[in-house]
Amino acid sequence: MPSNFILTLTCEDKVGIVAAVTTELAAIGANIAESNQYWDKNSNRFFMRLAFTTSGDKTRDDVERTLKSVTDRFEMKTKLVDLSRKPKIIVMVSKFDHAMLHLLYQIRVGWLNAEVVAIVSNHEDSAATAKLEGIPYHCWKLTKENKAEQEERLIALTNQTGADLVILARYMQVLSDNLSTRLFGKIINIHHSFLPSFKGAKPYHQAFDRGVKIIGATSHYVTPDLDEGPIIEQETERVTHAMSAEDFVATGRDIESRVLARAVKMHSECRVMLNGHKTVVFA
Template sequence: MTNANDASSVQYLFTFRCPDRLGILSKVSGLLFEQGAFVTESFHYGDPQTGTFFARIVFNDQLLKFSIDHLNDALTELASDLDMSFAIRRADYRPKVLIAVSRYDHCLNLLLTKWRAGALKVDIVGVVSNHDDCRGLVQWYGIPFHHLPVTPATKAEQEAKILELFDEKRAELLVLARYMQILSDGMSRRLAGRAINIHHSFLPGFKGARPYHQAHERGVKVIGATAHYVTEDLDEGPIIAQEVKPIDHAYTAENMVLVGQDTEAVALASAVRLFSEGRIFLNGNRTVIL
C-alpha cells in the first residue's frame, strides 16, 4: 500500500476565498478526495460580516490519481460554480522579497538573521535604501544593496526606480523595514496587497517626532508595534501582526526606544513569515490569518 506521507511526495498549498454559503467545504473536500489529494492541514473561516469564506489547505500528492495540472483544471471548474478565487503552489515555495530601509537597521537585521537561519522562508532579492548606512550589513549577507537617495524634487524618479527593481527581480513583496519615506499614493496603489510596513503602536496618540519620549511623559504602561499592509491612508492599512510588551515607571525614554525596536522587529518578521506561508487573506480593511 502506498504511504501518503512518503518522503518522495510533494506538499502543495491550496488557498481560496468565495462568497459564504452552505456546502463549500463539502464540494471542495469531495473534489480533493476524488482526485486523491491527501489533506494534511486545513483551516477555514467564514466571516459573518462580509459574507466571505476563506480557506487554507495543505495536501500531499502521493496518492494523486492525475497530475497537479489536472487537479488545477478541476478546481477551476468548481471555482466557476462557487464564484471562488484560488491559488495552488508548492508548500515549500519561497516568495521573492525586496526590502526597503533607511538608517535604523533593527528590523532589517532580524529579517536577515531569520532568513540566514532558515526560519524565514523567502528569497531576499535585494535591499534598497535612501541612505548608505546599511550597505555593509547587507553586503555581509551577500545580498545586493541599492542606494537610491531621494529628495522632494526626485521622489517620483526614485520611486520609479524602486518599482523597476521590484519588477526586474520579480519580487512579490516589498517590506518597509523602517523605511522613513512616505510612499506616494500611486506607488501604494501599484503595490496594493504586496507591501508591508511597520510602525510603533502609539499611533494615533503620539504622532510626529520623538514618539517614545512623548509616551514616556504620559507614563504609558505598554509598548507595541503594528505590521500592516501599505495603503494610501498612512499607517491605516489592514493589520497583519502586532507585538506588545509591558513596561513600568522605571523605564526611561531611552529604555522605551530599545523595547520599541524589539517589538517592531519581531512584529515585522512575523508578518513576513505569515505572508511567505500563504496565511494572510485580505478582508476589506482587515485581514484573516489562517
C-alpha cells in the same frame, strides 16, 4: 517525491464549499495536511486555507484545472502556491537596521523560508551588511523632486527580480498613494507603536510624553492612508514611569523585530487574507 501546495480562497458563504473543494482534491489523490476556515457573518464572506500534498507528477496547473469547476461555481477568489518555490522579498531600510538584521537571521537559520533578492535604502549604512550576505544593494537618495522617479525604480526592481513582497523594515519614508495602491497587499510595514495609537513620527516619544504603561509595535499592509493599513500582527510590553524615552525606544526595537518577522512568515505561508480594512489570520 510529493508536491506541496497551499490553497487560499474567499467567496460568498454557501453550503457545500468545503465538501466541493476537498472532493476535487481527493480525486487527484491529494492529502490534506492542514485546514483552516472562517465565516465572517457581517459580510457573509467565507475564507479558507488548505495545505496539501499530491504525487510528484501533479503540477500547479494540474491542480488549478482540477479546481476550476468549483472555483467557477462558487465565484471564488483563489490563490494557489507551490511550496517548492521560495518567496522572493525586497527589504527597504533607512538607518535603523535591527528589524532587517532579525529577518536576515531568521532566513539564515531556516525559520523563515524566503529569499532576499535586494536591499533598498536611502542611506549607505546597510551596504556592508548586504555585501556580507551577498545581497544586491541599491542606495537611492530620496528628495521631493525625485520621489516619483525612485518609486518607478522600485516597481522596475520588483518586476526584474520577481519579488513577491516588499518589506519596509524601518524605512523612514512615506510612500506615495500611487505606489501604495499599485502594490497593495504586497508591501508590509513595521510601525513602532501599538496602532491605532501614536501614528506618524516619533511614536515612542509620543507615548513617553503621554505616560503610557504599555508600548508596542504593529505590522500592517501599506495603504495610501498613513499607518492605517490592514493589521497583520501586534505585540506589547509593559513600561514604567521610571523609564526614559530612550528606554522606550530600546524596548521597542526588540518588539519591532519580532513582530515584523512573524508578519512576514505568516504572509509567506499564506496565513493572512485580506477582509476589507481587516485581515483574517490563520495561525
